Amino acid sequence: MDIHTHSVILDKDECIGCTNCIKRCPTEAIRVKEGKAKIIKNRCIDCGECIRICPQHAKKSISDPISCIHNYKYKIALPAPTLLAQFDSKVTPGQILGALKLIGFDHVYEVSRGADVVSNFTREYIKNATTTPLISSSCPAIVRLIRIRFPSLIDNLIPIESPMEVAAKLARQKAKEETGLSDEDIGVFFISPCPAKVSAVKNPLGLLQSNVNNVISIESIYPLIKKKLDEVSDDIPEFYDSGKAIGWARSGGETFSLNIENYLCVDGIDHVIEVLDSIENENLKDIDFVECLACVNGCVGGPLTVENPFIARNKIRKISNEYDVQKEIKLKQTVDEFLYSKEIVPENVRKLDDNILKAMKKMEQIDMIHELLPNLDCGACGSPSCRALAEDIVLGYSDLDDCMVLFRDKVNCFLQKHHMVLNDENNVTEDEEFKNTRYE
Ligand code: SF4
Ligand code: SF4
Structure with missing residues (x-):
C-alpha cells in the first residue's frame, strides 16, 4: 500500500487555482501550479482545513461507500x-x-x-x-x-x-x-x-x-x-x-x-x-x-x-x-x-538532499533566493510563502519568474530600457516623454 494514501484529495475539474487553500494548510502541503492546486502527499496530515476553505468545493474527502x-x-x-x-x-x-x-x-x-x-x-x-x-x-x-x-x-x-x-x-x-x-x-x-x-x-x-x-x-x-x-x-x-x-x-x-x-x-x-x-x-x-x-x-x-x-x-x-x-x-x-506496537518516527518532509553537504549548499541557496524575494507572502506565485517559494525554486519545482512582484519589476526594467510604458489597459506603448524628446 502507498504509505501516503490520503483521504483528502483534489478534484482538478472544480479547482480554479484561486490559491485560497495554500495559506490555510498547516504543513504547507499545497501548491498551485498551472492554474490548479496540488497536494504534496508526504506533507498532508488530512486535517481537512482545505476542504473547509475551498469556495469551489474542489477539495474532498474520500471514504468508503x-x-x-x-x-x-x-x-x-x-x-x-x-x-x-x-x-x-x-x-x-x-x-x-x-x-x-x-x-x-x-x-x-x-x-x-x-x-x-x-x-x-x-x-x-x-x-x-x-x-x-x-x-x-x-x-x-x-x-x-x-x-x-x-x-x-x-x-x-x-x-x-x-x-x-x-x-x-x-x-x-x-x-x-x-x-x-x-x-x-x-x-x-x-x-x-x-x-x-x-x-x-x-x-x-x-x-x-x-x-x-x-x-x-x-x-x-x-x-x-x-x-x-x-x-x-x-x-x-x-x-x-x-x-x-x-x-x-x-x-x-x-x-x-x-x-x-x-x-x-x-x-x-x-x-x-x-x-x-x-x-x-x-x-x-x-x-x-x-x-x-x-x-x-x-x-x-x-x-x-x-x-x-x-x-x-x-x-x-x-x-x-x-x-x-x-x-x-x-x-x-x-x-x-x-499500547503502541510500532514506534512513531519523525517524517522529515523538508529534507533537501540525502547528502549532507549538498543539503547545506541548498540551504544557502534558499537563504540567498529568499533575500531576493519581496517577503510579502502573498501566495500569488502558488507557494504559501516567500520562503516556501525559495525552497521550491532550489528543489526545481518553481522559477524566480513565478514571483509576480519580481516579474513585474523585471518587465518594468525592460520597458524602461526600451522607452516603453504600460497603459491603463496593460498594453505596451511608447513613452510619451521620450517620444516628444525624440521628435522635437
Ligand atoms: S481553494 Fe479550491 S479552487 Fe482555490 S486553489 Fe485551492 S483547491 Fe483550487
Ligand atoms: S488536508 Fe490539511 S494538511 Fe492536507 S492539504 Fe489540506 S489543509 Fe493541508
Whole structure:
C-alpha cells in the first residue's frame, strides 16, 4: 500500500487555482501550479482545513461507500460519539443505534467504550510520567502534525491506540467469541466525523495494521439513518451510557473524563500549533496533560459531519450530563495489548538532499533566493510563502519568474530600457516623454 494514501484529495475539474487553500494548510502541503492546486502527499496530515476553505468545493474527502459492508458475513458498526449529536434532540441514542441495525449492520459497538479504556489508562500513565506535558494521541491529525512539524514532541504523546482502534479490537474479539467466525468474515466499520481517521485506518501510526476494515463518513450514512428512525421498534441495541466517554466528542471531553486538574485543552489547528510551539520551547513543563484537537470544538467540528459544530457540541454536553456516569470496561486482556506496537518516527518532509553537504549548499541557496524575494507572502506565485517559494525554486519545482512582484519589476526594467510604458489597459506603448524628446 502507498504509505501516503490520503483521504483528502483534489478534484482538478472544480479547482480554479484561486490559491485560497495554500495559506490555510498547516504543513504547507499545497501548491498551485498551472492554474490548479496540488497536494504534496508526504506533507498532508488530512486535517481537512482545505476542504473547509475551498469556495469551489474542489477539495474532498474520500471514504468508503456503505455498500462495502456486504463484503463480510458479520458486520459491526463502530459509531463515533459525534454521530449522536447529528440528529434532532428528541432522537434518542438507542434509536440511532437501532437505525444502524436496520441499515444492515449485525452489531453496533460504540467507540465510547474504547474511550473509557483509554481514559483509564491515561489517568494511571499521568501519575507515573516523567515527561511533561503529556499530549493526547487521540486526534490522528495532531499525531501526524507532531511527526512532521514537532518531532521533538513524539515522546510526549501518550502511547496508547485511539478509542476507535481499542473499540475495534474489543468488538472484533467479542464477535469472534459469539459467532465463531474468523477475522476475514467479520467487517468492522468506523462511522467517522473526519478525514484524518480515514487515513489513520489506511496508514496507521503506532500499530502495524488497523482493526477497522472500512470507514464510512457520517455525512454519507446520515440520510440512511434518518430514513430508518421511524422504523426502529423494540429491537434497540444496548446503549453504552457512559456520559464521560460520549463527552469525548467535544473539546475538553477527554480531559473531563480524566478527573485531573493540571491540564490544557486546545482546539483548532492554528491554536494547537501555537501551543505545540510553546511546549517545544519548554514553556509548559508545569502542565501535566494537553488535549489537542485539530478541529474547532473537537470531533463535532469534523468536516464529515452534518450538524453545525456549536449546536452539536451543545447536544453532546446534554447527552453527557444526562448519562453522568464513568464506566469501567472489564477487559479480558491487559491494557498492554492496546499500547503502541510500532514506534512513531519523525517524517522529515523538508529534507533537501540525502547528502549532507549538498543539503547545506541548498540551504544557502534558499537563504540567498529568499533575500531576493519581496517577503510579502502573498501566495500569488502558488507557494504559501516567500520562503516556501525559495525552497521550491532550489528543489526545481518553481522559477524566480513565478514571483509576480519580481516579474513585474523585471518587465518594468525592460520597458524602461526600451522607452516603453504600460497603459491603463496593460498594453505596451511608447513613452510619451521620450517620444516628444525624440521628435522635437
Ligand atoms: S481553494 Fe485551492 S483547491 Fe479550491 S479552487 Fe482555490 S486553489 Fe483550487
Ligand atoms: S488536508 Fe490539511 S494538511 Fe492536507 S492539504 Fe489540506 S489543509 Fe493541508
